Amino acid sequence: xxLDFHLAKNKKxxxxxxxxxxxxxxxxxxxxxxxxxxxESYPLLGRLKNYYNDAKYGTEESQxxxxxxxxxxxxxxxxxxxxxxxxxxxxxxxxxERNLGIWVYCD
Numbered sequence: 151x152x153l154d155f156h157l158a159k160n161k162k163x164x165x166x167x168x169x170x171x172x173x174x175x176x177x178x179x180x181x182x183x184x185x186x187x188x189x190e191s192y193p194l195l196g197r198l199k200n201y202y203n204d205a206k207y208g209t210e211e212s213q214x215x216x217x218x219x220x221x222x223x224x225x226x227x228x229x230x231x232x233x234x235x236x237x238x239x240x241x242x243x244x245x246x247e248r249n250l251g252i253w254v255y256c257d
Contacts, residue, residue, distance in 0.1 A: 153178055153201055154257050155241045157250040161206070164253035171241045175201060177234050187225050192218040198254065205254040212242040212252055 154169035182189055182199045189196050194215040197205040207215055216239045223235055245252050 151175060152257055153198070154255050155238070156253045156255065157241070157245050157248065158253060159250060161253060164251075165255065170244065171237050173234055173238070177230065180228065180231055181226075181234065187222055189222075192222060194218050195222065202256045204256075207242070207245070207252040207254075209246055209249055209251065212245045215239075216242045 152169075152172035152174050155171040155173075156164040156167045157170050158164035158167050178198075178201050182201075189199050194207065194211060195218050197203075197207075219235050219239050219242075223232060226232055226235070241252060244250075
């Protein structure tokens with residue numbers, strides 16, 4: 151099971167797109183649950199805290215999500231977690247370039 155990031159114009163087409171990125175439970179847990187970082191201080195990232203809840207980000211929100219990710223990266227020293235956060239940022243940048251929203255679903 152993974153948390154899948156889909157780029158799409160609307161919610162209707164999002165589930166039919168191949169995910170642009172997926173994060174497995176173990177990595178999600180390392181970022182959002184086991185770390186002492188107060189994720190609630192980051193409202194956009196906070197939408198991803200519950201692995202089983204869907205989330206949606208518009209183009210402007212994806213720009214701000216990248217900023218939140220940049221703010222939290224110094225709190226982690228695990229290269230795998232940094233790689234995961236960088237991958238989410240890349241999805242956000244692609245969404246901005248293509249003027250698409252990001253829909254996040256647990257499959």
